[in-house]
Amino acid sequence: MMKKYITYLLFFGFPLFGCQSKVAENSAYQQNWMQLEQQNKAIAFDADVKLSDAEISLDQKLFQIRKDFLAGAEKQKVSLYNSSFNELKPLIESSKLFEIFQSMPKGGLLHTHSGGITDAKWVIAAARKYKECYIYDQADTKDFIFGQLAFFQDGKVPKGFVSLDQKLSSEPGFEKQLTELLLLKRESLCTYSDYWIEFEKRFTRISLLLPYRPFFKEYYKKGFEDLAANKVQHVEIRCVFDELYDFQHGKYPLKTSVTDLQEVVKEIQKKYPEFSLKLIYSSFKFLDPQAVGKQLETAFELKKEFPDVISGFDLVADEAAGNSIYSFREDWAKLNELSKKYGVKMPLFLHAGESVSVFNKNMIDIASLDNPRIGHGLNLIYFPKTMELIKKQNKLVEVSPISNQVLGYVSDLRNHPARVLLSNGIQCSINSDDPSVYGYEGLGYDFWVAYVYWELDVKALKKLVFNSINYSSLNESEKKQSLTYLNKQWDDFVKEMNGRLK
Known part of the structure; x- marks a missing residue:
């Protein structure tokens, strides 16, 4: 009888001990994982924030709305991550x-x-109301750039500037062109050009207005x-x-x-x-x-x-x-x-x-x-x-x-x-x-x-x-x-x- 018990132990007992050992290893792994997760959370910038029940409820709702939005974007093949x-x-x-x-x-x-704080379309509309507002509509020079706006008294308007109101009235498509000149867009994220030069031109175009x-x-x-x-x-x-x-x-x-x-x-x-x-x-x-x-x-x-x-x-x-x-x-x-x-x-x-x-x-x-x-x-x-x-x-x-x-x-x-x-x-x-x-x-x-x-x-x-x-x-x-x-x-x-x- 004892012999049978020893045989049973040899065949089935050691694997059981091995399973117990693996369970212990998994438990230690899990504990380490959870500890590291908590340690990471503890150093995050918002670690000191405690949410109310109402805020937790809102968090769950926003999470689902974002999840649904991302699923919809994926379904529609929207290029969400590499678009400007x-x-x-x-x-x-x-x-x-x-x-x-x-x-x-x-x-x-x-x-x-x-x-850069006030809407560009409003800037054009507001500037247009002033009869003393002019726009430079010639090629860039060392003094002025195309689309630059400024205020001048009659008789003191530099060469190359024309009345903004008259320009917009005589050329219906120019308002859209001027709006584009005041905005910076990055349509192609793969093609590099000197965006800072273009960026600074946007400020130059309204710098004489302010x-x-x-x-x-x-x-x-x-x-x-x-x-x-x-x-x-x-x-x-x-x-x-x-x-x-x-x-x-x-x-x-x-x-x-x-x-x-x-x-x-x-x-x-x-x-x-x-x-x-x-x-x-x-x-x-x-x-x-x-x-x-x-x-x-x-x-x-x-x-x-x-x-x-x-x-x-x-x-x-x-x-x-x-x-x-x-x-x-x-x-x-x-x-x-x-x-x-x-x-x-x-x-x-x-x-x-x-x-x-x-x-x-x-x-x-x-x-x-x-x-x-x-x-x-x-x-x-x-x-x-x-x-x-x-x-x-x-x-x-x-x-x-x-x-x-x-x-x-x-x-x-x-x-x-x-x-x-x-x-x-x-x-x-x-x-x-x-x-x-x-x-x-x-x-x-x-x-x-x-x-x-x-x-x-x-x-x-x-x-x-x-x-x-x-x-x-x-x-x-x-x-x-x-x-x-x-x-x-x-x-x-x-x-x-x-x-x-x-």
């Missing part, structure tokens, strides 16, 4: 997700520019109205300051730009009381350090007079063509001295890493400067130690996904570097950069592409929205008031969407 924004814009606008994101409170727009004081006020009122209607409650503009003028009084002091914008904001607040504005004084990377130093001094002078409006300083223009941040180190070294002289601090909000090249090392400067927010930061992922420092310093990256695609930095938005930043705990916000140049208004489009291409959830959306106020230039009192409003708007949005979406 302009090609996909009609599809985005017809989607249920877009309707939802248009109504979602978006907090603040922390990264936009003075020349200093004209009557138009200046109209332009910003329209831009702010569109943003406020799109549920954006706070805006921070990279502003290139210029002396305003009109033909009755001539030039006005530089500060007139600030006081006029304050008046415009008061007008907007009659309908949108929560709306607020800060200005980031902007100069150019292609200037030399001495010229930037003078601009920095002017920024301090304005900030001393308007400490609650001027929030900081930036350098703009193509990073590949301009000077490095490091080349202005003597200017940055004078910041403390200037702060003592004027009695105000001047944080930097520098563009850095708007590049896909590892040779662009502007990101390295950021960790050593008083630079609480970073414009674009695309190549931050190439500098892991810097990324670690920026996370430790709790600095925010202002991400503009559509701009990054149109300018050719990220063709397939699924591969946007922000996905790496978010999963590594780098705080970010969603921004539109120069929406009028790309042919849209508001922030709904950028949130749409981020949600769809980056596989976000409501937890991530909420963090991105609230980051835009928490990392804004609002002072503590303003921030508290703004967050109170945003919290209510967010809760109302969640409730409304849960009631609407079944």
Whole structure:
């Protein structure tokens, strides 16, 4: 009997022990897997967000809507991942997700520019109303480019300029052509050309319009109205300051730009009381350090007079063509001295890493400067130690996904570097950069592409929205008031969407 038992054990027992061993190995594997998953979640940028039951319900509904949208796009053979924004814009606008994101409170727009904030078609229509508005309709010269708009008095119109109204009246097809000249589209993502040259031409074509004081006020009122209607409650503009003028009084002091914008904001607040504005004084990377130093001094002078409006300083223009941040180190070294002289601090909000090249090392400067927010930061992922420092310093990256695609930095938005930043705990916000140049208004489009291409959830959306106020230039009192409003708007949005979406 004992012999039979030993034989049975030999034939069947050892395999049983082996199975038990495999079960133990699988259990350990599973535990390791789950532990790693939790560890990854714990370092993500939105790890501290806890959703309510209502937010969890909305998250499930949005997940299903996105899933259905992607299935429909696949069924219709829509080229979703290698098409340009302009090609996909009609599809985005017809989607249920877009309707939802248009109504979602978006907090603040922390990264936009003075020349790219107001709808291009409106710009043409508004400029046309002025009899003193002219357009250059000749070939480009060193002074003017085809399609450039400007205001002139009678008898002082440069050669090559014709009345805008007369041009549009006599050539019915020209309005469409001019609109195209003010927009930048990236129709073929596979063919490279110098998009920055074309990009900058869009700003040049309206650059002579903005200093004209009557138009200046109209332009910003329209831009702010569109943003406020799109549920954006706070805006921070990279502003290139210029002396305003009109033909009755001539030039006005530089500060007139600030006081006029304050008046415009008061007008907007009659309908949108929560709306607020800060200005980031902007100069150019292609200037030399001495010229930037003078601009920095002017920024301090304005900030001393308007400490609650001027929030900081930036350098703009193509990073590949301009000077490095490091080349202005003597200017940055004078910041403390200037702060003592004027009695105000001047944080930097520098563009850095708007590049896909590892040779662009502007990101390295950021960790050593008083630079609480970073414009674009695309190549931050190439500098892991810097990324670690920026996370430790709790600095925010202002991400503009559509701009990054149109300018050719990220063709397939699924591969946007922000996905790496978010999963590594780098705080970010969603921004539109120069929406009028790309042919849209508001922030709904950028949130749409981020949600769809980056596989976000409501937890991530909420963090991105609230980051835009928490990392804004609002002072503590303003921030508290703004967050109170945003919290209510967010809760109302969640409730409304849960009631609407079944």
